[in-house]
Amino acid sequence: MAKTAVVVDKEYLKHQPGASHPERPERVQVLLDLAESLDGAKFQLLPPLAAKRADIEATHGKDHVKLIESTAQHNRFALDGDTITCRDSYGVSLLAVGGFLRVLDALAAQECRNGFALVRPPGHHALRDRAMGFCLFNTMAIGAEYLKRNHGAKKILIMDWDVHHGNGTQDAFYDDPSVLFISTHQYPYYPGSGAAKEVGSGAGEGFTINIPLPAGCADPEYAQAFHDIVVPAAEKFAPDWILVSAGFDPHRRDPLGGMGVSDAGFAYMAQRLLGLADKFTAGKIAFLLEGGYDLAGLRGSVSAVLETMQPGAAPASDAPKLSDSQIAPLIRHIQQLHERYR
Numbered sequence: 354m355a356k357t358a359v360v361v362d363k364e365y366l367k368h369q370p371g372a373s374h375p376e377r378p379e380r381v382q383v384l385l386d387l388a389e390s391l392d393g394a395k396f397q398l399l400p401p402l403a404a405k406r407a408d409i410e411a412t413h414g415k416d417h418v419k420l421i422e423s424t425a426q427h428n429r430f431a432l433d434g435d436t437i438t439c440r441d442s443y444g445v446s447l448l449a450v451g452g453f454l455r456v457l458d459a460l461a462a463q464e465c466r467n468g469f470a471l472v473r474p475p476g477h478h479a480l481r482d483r484a485m486g487f488c489l490f491n492t493m494a495i496g497a498e499y500l501k502r503n504h505g506a507k508k509i510l511i512m513d514w515d516v517h518h519g520n521g522t523q524d525a526f527y528d529d530p531s532v533l534f535i536s537t538h539q540y541p542y543y544p545g546s547g548a549a550k551e552v553g554s555g556a557g558e559g560f561t562i563n564i565p566l567p568a569g570c571a572d573p574e575y576a577q578a579f580h581d582i583v584v585p586a587a588e589k590f591a592p593d594w595i596l597v598s599a600g601f602d603p604h605r606r607d608p609l610g611g612m613g614v615s616d617a618g619f620a621y622m623a624q625r626l627l628g629l630a631d632k633f634t635a636g637k638i639a640f641l642l643e644g645g646y647d648l649a650g651l652r653g654s655v656s657a658v659l660e661t662m663q664p665g666a667a668p669a670s671d672a673p674k675l676s677d678s679q680i681a682p683l684i685r686h687i688q689q690l691h692e693r694y695r
């Protein structure tokens with residue numbers, strides 16, 4: 354039986370943004386420890402290869418790639434106030450992108466049933482010509498572009514559940530109807546974008562769905578957002594690939610996020626997406642680590658998601674215990690905004 358592909362590697366420890374920086378090597382160390390405990394009958398560890406420049410330049414401008422490359426000549430380089438590199442960061446970021454592409458290749462070749470790239474630095478804030486928010490290259494956007502160019506993907510669903518809005522990914526596909534981008538995020542919050550009214554433009558109008566949640570949301574609110582918006586929109590879109598920007602900073606323990614999601618809450622979201630993958634994509638679904646800054650929360654949540662990726666994992670209920678809470682008016686507002694695209 355095909356296994357779940359997992360990419361995680363000691364090389365990812367080498368990106369050092371500074372001693373007190375939350376996006377620190379220990380994040381990957383706990384995942385390396387987790388990987389050692391995984392059952393080899395269920396999980397296939399894949400070594401990452403460095404991404405090719407051409408794959409990165411399909412998403413980023415040449416000058417941006419040159420700038421990131423040039424950081425390898427400096428012990429420390431500040432791309433912005435909180436996006437800091439060391440001499441190894443460029444090489445590590447090539448391996449982060451390459452790790453995700455490795456998972457996508459394994460799924461396309463049907464070597465593995467599904468996959469999770471446990472890489473750093475994260476990517477979803479990186480814009481075409483600008484690093485930001487701990488992100489150098491937009492690994493998710495590069496991956497989606499790679500699927501279109503190399504594996505014939507026609508309709509890609511990108512679900513971004515990081516607590517921060519995935520502005521870089523949204524930007525990359527804002528006018529592109531072949532990518533449905535859906536984001537749940539804390540709002541208002543960094544980076545400031547991700548209002549419900551941001552719905553895409555041109556041919557891509559209606560193919561960006563933002564679910565800007567108030568601080569304090571937890572498993573019931575996320576379940577409601579998935580039940581009422583994410584799953585119906587995905588079913589209507591009928592993707593041939595599903596990619597997940599899995600940030601674990603909505604975790605209740607996270608020092609940066611203001612949400613209350615539990616390990617089981619992340620597993621629930623993963624289960625709903627895995628169900629969509631079974632239905633539409635012949636199981637092709639790849640998860641990519643974005644944020645998540647509490648080490649215990651990160652390890653526990655990643656472990657819970659990996660368990661749900663196994664055959665026979667208990668399916669998520671179609672009727673979760675829904676919150677009839679504070680977010681009901683927001684959900685209705687988003688549904689009304691997107692009504693015209695149905």
Ligand SMILES: [Zn+2]
Pocket residue numbers: 515516517600602643644645
């Ligand atoms: Zn984040």
